[in-house]
Amino acid sequence: MSRFIVRRFLSVIPTLFIIVTLSFFLIRLAPGGPFSGEKKLPPEIMANIMRKYHMDEPLVNQYFRYIGDVLHFDLGPSYRYKDQTVNDLIGNAFPVSILLGTLALGTALVLGTIVGITSALKQNKWQDYAAMSVAVLGISVPAFVVGPILMLIFALKLKWLPTSGWLSSRAGALTLIMPIITLMMPYFAYIARMSRGSLIEVMRSDYVRTARAKGLKEGVVIRKHVLKGAMLPIVTYLGPAFSGIITGSVVVEQIFVIPGIGRIFVQSALNRDYTVIMGDVIVYSIILIAANFVVDILYGLLDPRISYK
Amino acid sequence: MTDDVILQVKDLKAYFKLDEGLLKAVDGVSFDLRKGETLGIVGESGSGKSVTNLAIMKLIPSPPGHIAGGEVVFMGDDILKMPDDGIRKIRGNKISMIFQDPMTCLNPFLKISTQMIETIVLHQGLDKAAAKAKAVEMLKLAGIPAPEKRIDQYPHQFSGGMRQRVMIAMALSCEPEILIADEPTTALDVTIQAQILELINELSERLGTAVILITHSLGVVAGMCDSICVMYAGRIVERGTADEIFSDPKHPYTQGLIKSVPRLDKVSTQRLYSIPGQPPNVINLPDCCPFFPRCERAMDVCKTKYPKVAELGDKRTVACWLYGEGK
Ligand SMILES: Nc1ncnc2c1ncn2[C@@H]1O[C@H](COP(=O)(O)OP(=O)(O)O)[C@@H](O)[C@H]1O
Ligand code: SF4
Ligand SMILES: [Mg+2]
Numbered sequence: 001m002s003r004f005i006v007r008r009f010l011s012v013i014p015t016l017f018i019i020v021t022l023s024f025f026l027i028r029l030a031p032g033g034p035f036s037g038e039k040k041l042p043p044e045i046m047a048n049i050m051r052k053y054h055m056d057e058p059l060v061n062q063y064f065r066y067i068g069d070v071l072h073f074d075l076g077p078s079y080r081y082k083d084q085t086v087n088d089l090i091g092n093a094f095p096v097s098i099l100l101g102t103l104a105l106g107t108a109l110v111l112g113t114i115v116g117i118t119s120a121l122k123q124n125k126w127q128d129y130a131a132m133s134v135a136v137l138g139i140s141v142p143a144f145v146v147g148p149i150l151m152l153i154f155a156l157k158l159k160w161l162p163t164s165g166w167l168s169s170r171a172g173a174l175t176l177i178m179p180i181i182t183l184m185m186p187y188f189a190y191i192a193r194m195s196r197g198s199l200i201e202v203m204r205s206d207y208v209r210t211a212r213a214k215g216l217k218e219g220v221v222i223r224k225h226v227l228k229g230a231m232l233p234i235v236t237y238l239g240p241a242f243s244g245i246i247t248g249s250v251v252v253e254q255i256f257v258i259p260g261i262g263r264i265f266v267q268s269a270l271n272r273d274y275t276v277i278m279g280d281v282i283v284y285s286i287i288l289i290a291a292n293f294v295v296d297i298l299y300g301l302l303d304p305r306i307s308y309k
Numbered sequence: 310m311t312d313d314v315i316l317q318v319k320d321l322k323a324y325f326k327l328d329e330g331l332l333k334a335v336d337g338v339s340f341d342l343r344k345g346e347t348l349g350i351v352g353e354s355g356s357g358k359s360v361t362n363l364a365i366m367k368l369i370p371s372p373p374g375h376i377a378g379g380e381v382v383f384m385g386d387d388i389l390k391m392p393d394d395g396i397r398k399i400r401g402n403k404i405s406m407i408f409q410d411p412m413t414c415l416n417p418f419l420k421i422s423t424q425m426i427e428t429i430v431l432h433q434g435l436d437k438a439a440a441k442a443k444a445v446e447m448l449k450l451a452g453i454p455a456p457e458k459r460i461d462q463y464p465h466q467f468s469g470g471m472r473q474r475v476m477i478a479m480a481l482s483c484e485p486e487i488l489i490a491d492e493p494t495t496a497l498d499v500t501i502q503a504q505i506l507e508l509i510n511e512l513s514e515r516l517g518t519a520v521i522l523i524t525h526s527l528g529v530v531a532g533m534c535d536s537i538c539v540m541y542a543g544r545i546v547e548r549g550t551a552d553e554i555f556s557d558p559k560h561p562y563t564q565g566l567i568k569s570v571p572r573l574d575k576v577s578t579q580r581l582y583s584i585p586g587q588p589p590n591v592i593n594l595p596d597c598c599p600f601f602p603r604c605e606r607a608m609d610v611c612k613t614k615y616p617k618v619a620e621l622g623d624k625r626t627v628a629c630w631l632y633g634e635g636k
Contacts, residue, residue: 124372204370206413212368214401214428214479224427228418304463305417 005297012289016282020070023281024063027274034079034272053079066275070282076275080268086279089264094283096166097253097260100179101246105238108184108245112191113234119192120199121222131192138189143248147182147255154178164257175256183252187241191234199230232302239295243288315486315519316342316365316404321379323357323364326372330593334360336543337379341624342487347513347520349530349551351566352540353588358523361540362489366404367396384486402432405480409492411472415464421448422460425479432483444482450515451478452508470501477508484516491523506533528570531555536624539563542591542599544615549625559627561604598630606631 035041035049050056054065069076075086115135119128154177155163161178162171169175202208203226211225212218250262257263261280268276300306323335335357342348350358363369365381367388381388383404388396408414416424425444429435435443441460448456451474464472473493480488490509494502510533513520524530530537530551537554539547539562547560558564565584586603598604601611610630618626619633627633 206408206410207416209368210406210408210414210476211416212400213366213406215397215399215431216401216427217397220427225416225419229416303418305465 001300004300008293008296012293015289016285019285020067020278020282021063023278024066025059027272027277028059030272032272034274036272053077066278075279075282078268078273078276080271080273080276086275089276090261090279090283093259093261093264096258097246097249097262100176100183100249100252100258100260101242103176104180104183104249105187105242105245107180108187108191108241109234109238111184112188113195113231115188115192116195117199119196120203123200128196132196135189135192138185139193141185143182143185143251144255146185147178147252150178150182151255164255166258179249179252179256179258182255183245183249187245191237191241194237195230195234198233199226202226202230205229228302232299235298235302236295238298239292242291243284246287247284313344314341315344315384317380317382318342318361318365319380319382321361321364321381322377323360323369323374324377325374327592332592333377333543333594334374334591335364336591338540338543338545339379340538340545340548342519342521344486345514345517345519346536347510347522347534349534349537350521350523350540351527351530351537352525354525355588355591356540357543357591358525358540359491362406362491362521362523365489366400366406368400398432401428401480401485402483403485404487404489405483405485406489406491407473407476407480407493410496411469411476412496414476415472417464420461420463421467421475425460425475425482428479429482444478447478447482448475450512451475451481452504453478469497470505473497473501473505474508477505477512481512481516481518485518487519487521488513489521489523492525493522494529495525502529509533526570527555527566531570539566542589542594544599544628545626546600546629547627549621553625559621559632560600560629561606561631562600565603598628 033055035046041049047056054062057065066076073087075090078084078086078089081089115131119131122128151163154161162169162175165171165175167173167175203222208221208225211221216224247262249258249260250265252258253260253262254266261283264276265280267273268280318341319339321335321338322333325332325334338357338361340348350361352358360369360374364376365388367376369376376389379389383399386395388399391399415421422441422444425447426437426440429440429443430437433440433443445456445460448460453459453471453474459467464475467475477493488509493509494505497505506529509520509522512518522530522534527537534551536550537548538545539554539560541562547554547558547563554563555567558567562584565582568582569584571581584603589599589602591599596615597613598607598611598616601607604611608630616628616630617633618628620626621632
């Protein structure tokens with residue numbers, strides 16, 4: 001097991017390296033640059049700025065300089081927010097997005113499995129039809145529709161919830177509600193559908209028939225023999241879901257003005273704030289890789305047939 | 310004579326409501342099982358053997374299936390009319406089942422100990438330690454080497470034959486009156502098949518358990534069964550003692566099955582016989598002898614009416630127009 005972890009960990013390094021390299025050159029292909037948006041600067045000042053950020057050097061030199069910095073955990077200065085480093089920007093925004101994502105995924109997981117299990121046990125009854133209709137809606141209606149609708153109803157009409165903001169604002173935890181709902185909807189719906197399907201399949205499996213033939217009560221059969229096998233696919237899904245929810249929070253953070261990495265990402269992309277974009281890409285990649293890694297380990301702990309060597 | 314009958318299946322019907330129509334998987338099956346007897350149920354795949362036995366335990370997957378009629382009288386009570394908790398006291402306790410594919414019939418996520426102990430605790434009221442001791446003893450009886458160690462392993466750590474031994478040990482752990490073995494060797498290597506049958510034979514004899522042995526091959530039941538029911542398209546077409554069935558098969562289908570058993574005593578240069586044609590689709594089957602398209606001796610009446618069951622002697626019946634009143 002520990003050897004597996006070490007090996008997986010080492011395999012992350014080349015992956016990250018490739019991602020960093022590709023993004024470094026790709027974002028520079030986009031037209032414009034970090035300083036092109038501002039009103040025309042006198043050429044000598046422009047040259048000064050370029051020299052300060054080493055942007056007058058050949059691209060390859062810039063690249064190696066950047067890699068060297070990253071290896072020292074220094075993501076560089078922001079080209080736009082002159083007095084902030086990328087480390088600061090991301091360091092402040094990262095916990096916000098992680099908290100939002102974790103709460104959303106946690107809610108999606110709890111509600112999704114409850115709805116999925118209810119549907120499976122009430123297969124083809126009204127509870128099932130109702131739940132699965134909600135699930136279809138949840139999957140097909142995108143966040144940029146759900147968010148504004150919620151805002152319209154609960155913030156502007158009913159005035160129960162604040163339109164935007166974050167924990168530090170006056171409304172406190174109330175600010176979390178709409179973002180969480182908006183963000184979790186597709187994941188909740190998907191988990192509900194997936195757990196229903198998986199549960200129904202396991203309930204028809206041979207080993208569950210064996211359990212029934214032993215005289216166990218249906219409740220015991222479900223708890224002891226069905227749930228674990230049925231929930232394994234959900235565990236596998238949690239990895240991609242977590243990275244999806246973190247990257248997906250870009251839209252939600254825009255709508256509800258939440259100071260997370262998603263918002264920074266959008267702004268830095270618009271501003272061609274190269275170092276911030278790169279920092280975000282690195283953080284997103286690490287989250288993605290780490291989430292899948294954790295799920296692999298979790299899966300191995302849950303399924304006795306899998307052994308890591 | 311009748312008082313040692315422990316199970317009477319009377320006119321049992323189990324249907325499946327499918328999109329294509331009503332599938333009469335089991336359509337009026339009757340037989341008796343005596344204490345300690347071994348009864349073979351033989352027929353091609355799809356003839357309704359498994360559904361018959363799932364119906365006996367009221368384990369038909371529903372929907373789409375349901376029991377459409379009949380009685381299953383076990384020690385005086387009709388199982389089909391019992392409340393659920395009554396049936397649960399019988400399942401795994403008085404009547405146990407083992408299935409065709411030992412690879413999929415044990416829960417891959419639970420240790421063998423967990424799966425065996427839960428049955429014993431449930432039906433015998435032993436505490437966990439005593440139940441585990443009992444489980445180890447059963448594994449030993451079932452021929453599992455080092456059972457004290459093996460019991461704490463997971464199913465995937467056992468070979469197919471060993472898993473079937475575990476299933477047998479588990480099924481017999483509450484010393485049931487009846488063991489239903491549904492094609493227990495079909496999924497196993499030929500070399501292991503005989504060992505598993507021998508094990509079932511030996512343990513059932515030792516524990517006084519009656520056995521219903523389901524198989525698609527008469528060869529399997531030959532040495533083991535006291536009596537035999539031959540099933541075709543959801544009904545029993547012939548029944549009798551094993552001797553009667555083998556020495557004097559009446560139904561053309563039974564005769565075909567016997568001809569298709571590979572024989573060791575006659576070295577044959579010919580290819581092994583097999584009954585021509587396919588078993589019928591039992592969805593919306595018209596009134597007829599369902600075997601007529603494949604029967605060399607079919608007559609006009611066979612195509613329009615299901616044969617009257619002819620009683621040829623005590624517990625000896627055949628459903629074919631060649632016998633009884635039709636003749
Ligand atoms: N769960 C099910 N749903 C629909 N049809 C079924 C189901 N189980 C069995 N059947 C049908 O019932 C018939 C008898 O099946 P079965 O008893 O399994 O045959 P076998 O003699 O091979 O054991 C077959 O036509 C089969 O397709
Ligand atoms: S009833 Fe007719 S078709 Fe059916 S087995 Fe007998 S002879 Fe053949
Ligand atoms: Mg079968």
